[in-house]
Amino acid sequence: MLRLIKDTLISQVVTLWKVFLHAFDKTDTVEYPDVKPQMFSRWRGRIILSRDPDGEERCVACNLCAVACPVDCIALQKAEDEEGRWYPEFFRINFSRCIMCGFCEEACPTHAIQLTPDFEMAEYVRQDMVWEKEDLLISGTGKYHDYNFYRIAGKKIGGKDKGEARNEAVPVNVRSLLP
Amino acid sequence: MKFEVGSALSIAAILFTVIVVAAMLIWVERRLLGLWQERLGPNRVGPFGLLQVVADMIKIFTKEDWVPPFADRFSFLLAPPIIMVVILLSFSVIPFAPGVGVIDSDIGVLFVLAMASLGAYSVMLGGLSSNNKYALLGSLRAAAQMVSYEVFMGISLLGVVALAGTFNLREIVLSQADGWYILPQCVGFLIFVIAGVAESHRLPFDIPEAEQEIVAGYHTEYSGMKFGMFFVGEYLGVVLVSSLIVVLFFGGWLGPAFLPPIVWFVLKASVFVAFFVLLRAAIPRPRYDQLMNYGWLFLLPLSLLNLLLTGAFVLWQEGM
Numbered sequence: 001m002l003r004l005i006k007d008t009l010i011s012q013v014v015t016l017w018k019v020f021l022h023a024f025d026k027t028d029t030v031e032y033p034d035v036k037p038q039m040f041s042r043w044r045g046r047i048i049l050s051r052d053p054d055g056e057e058r059c060v061a062c063n064l065c066a067v068a069c070p071v072d073c074i075a076l077q078k079a080e081d082e083e084g085r086w087y088p089e090f091f092r093i094n095f096s097r098c099i100m101c102g103f104c105e106e107a108c109p110t111h112a113i114q115l116t117p118d119f120e121m122a123e124y125v126r127q128d129m130v131w132e133k134e135d136l137l138i139s140g141t142g143k144y145h146d147y148n149f150y151r152i153a154g155k156k157i158g159g160k161d162k163g164e165a166r167n168e169a170v171p172v173n174v175r176s177l178l179p
Numbered sequence: 180m181k182f183e184v185g186s187a188l189s190i191a192a193i194l195f196t197v198i199v200v201a202a203m204l205i206w207v208e209r210r211l212l213g214l215w216q217e218r219l220g221p222n223r224v225g226p227f228g229l230l231q232v233v234a235d236m237i238k239i240f241t242k243e244d245w246v247p248p249f250a251d252r253f254s255f256l257l258a259p260p261i262i263m264v265v266i267l268l269s270f271s272v273i274p275f276a277p278g279v280g281v282i283d284s285d286i287g288v289l290f291v292l293a294m295a296s297l298g299a300y301s302v303m304l305g306g307l308s309s310n311n312k313y314a315l316l317g318s319l320r321a322a323a324q325m326v327s328y329e330v331f332m333g334i335s336l337l338g339v340v341a342l343a344g345t346f347n348l349r350e351i352v353l354s355q356a357d358g359w360y361i362l363p364q365c366v367g368f369l370i371f372v373i374a375g376v377a378e379s380h381r382l383p384f385d386i387p388e389a390e391q392e393i394v395a396g397y398h399t400e401y402s403g404m405k406f407g408m409f410f411v412g413e414y415l416g417v418v419l420v421s422s423l424i425v426v427l428f429f430g431g432w433l434g435p436a437f438l439p440p441i442v443w444f445v446l447k448a449s450v451f452v453a454f455f456v457l458l459r460a461a462i463p464r465p466r467y468d469q470l471m472n473y474g475w476l477f478l479l480p481l482s483l484l485n486l487l488l489t490g491a492f493v494l495w496q497e498g499m
Contacts (some may be wrong), residue, residue: 016461016462019215019457019460019461020457020461022214022215022216022217023214027214027219029219031219
């Protein structure tokens with residue numbers, strides 16, 4: 001009998017009291033359009049293409065992002081300029097398919113493609129969800145300020161020969177006997 | 180025109196106030212639930228979201244008034260007004276304050292119980308005429324629940340009636356001048372609150388309309404204003420049960436003289452309306468068989484015991 005009263009009455013009263021005490025707690029709601037939430041810098045939101053410190057496009061059109069993308073929302077075409085630099089002729093992201101997984105950012109060897117904390121990407125027209133290269137490119141360097149792929153990699157381009165990259169030794173001439 | 184029991188002014192004022200209050204409860208409930216769940220609730224339409232009710236009403240009135248082609252049209256249309264009408268009729272015997280009321284009936288308590296029983300027809304007809312299996316299940320549950328809980332709802336009130344010696348709600352209030360019945364009748368009060376929640380099928384006893392199991396129960400097929408009548412009828416039921424609790428156990432309009440009687444009544448009733456919302460916020464829904472077992476095996480013997488002891492006490496007091 002006591003057990004029954006404890007189960008049916010006392011525990012219910014305790015429940016009611018504890019829920020009532022929530023009236024004095026702070027509400028968790030963020031009133032979104034009025035109050036913008038504080039986003040974290042590593043938030044995976046809108047995708048951008050960054051530039052290197054010299055202001056050139058970082059993307060070398062290697063297609064690794066397009067391969068890594070699980071929903072196949074990235075499309076690009078490689079082109080090469082007269083200096084030997086590779087760049088994308090077009091670079092297209094269909095944000096109506098993108099799931100913001102960040103695999104493209106992880107796959108990118110040149111830190112070109114990066115995800116940003118911006119999440120307000122709603123559009124009225126479906127076609128507006130497809131972003132071209134000029135929409136994606138930003139003028140800054142994104143998360144990695146000093147990184148410049150062509151200054152570090154051994155690839156030869158116009159104005160930079162083999163052995164002239166940062167931390168790169170001059171190539172050894174294996175046919176020469178001179179020290 | 181004088182403001183007295185049964186005058187046209189009094190009737191109009193009560194009808195208007197009760198319906199407006201029941202509609203406003205939609206907003207009150209959502210705000211209170213938000214408060215207790217650490218949310219905000221509706222706060223965008225008008226100051227504090229007060230105009231949310233108006234927005235809801237505009238939406239509900241302009242919605243397509245649709246009757247499913249497979250439903251039984253006559254009883255489908257008949258069901259929603261029944262619950263509104265019987266609950267509004269129950270308000271006619273409630274004594275709100277001296278001089279404020281519709282009828283001063285000598286069988287007030289019985290009248291309220293009779294109207295509560297008629298309310299079962301609304302949910303039964305609504306569920307049956309919808310010709311939908313979820314609606315039918317909901318109305319079966321509703322009918323069983325309302326019929327069972329009416330039994331001890333009535334018996335729990337008999338303690339108060341025995342102490343007051345009258346079925347007249349106004350005289351029951353007056354007889355509490357030197358002590359509210361909540362003290363001698365605390366068991367009856369608990370049973371009445373539980374039965375009242377079950378009668379108005381509010382959470383945690385909203386088994387007839389349990390969303391997780393049977394869509395929306397007996398009003399699955401209803402939309403527009405016909406659904407609105409069920410909805411407002413539910414809130415009218417909440418106001419009615421709160422008013423009855425105040426009248427029967429908490430001395431009605433009686434209170435210290437620095438506030439007018441009607442204010443005391445409204446204050447006390449609002450406490451119980453808030454309590455109903457708190458019940459919804461805190462307590463999960465029992466299983467259907469648990470509800471029935473709880474009613475017949477625990478509440479019924481308890482209410483009979485309460486009546487027996489109260490009757491013995493009254494007889495002993497008269498013999499002194």
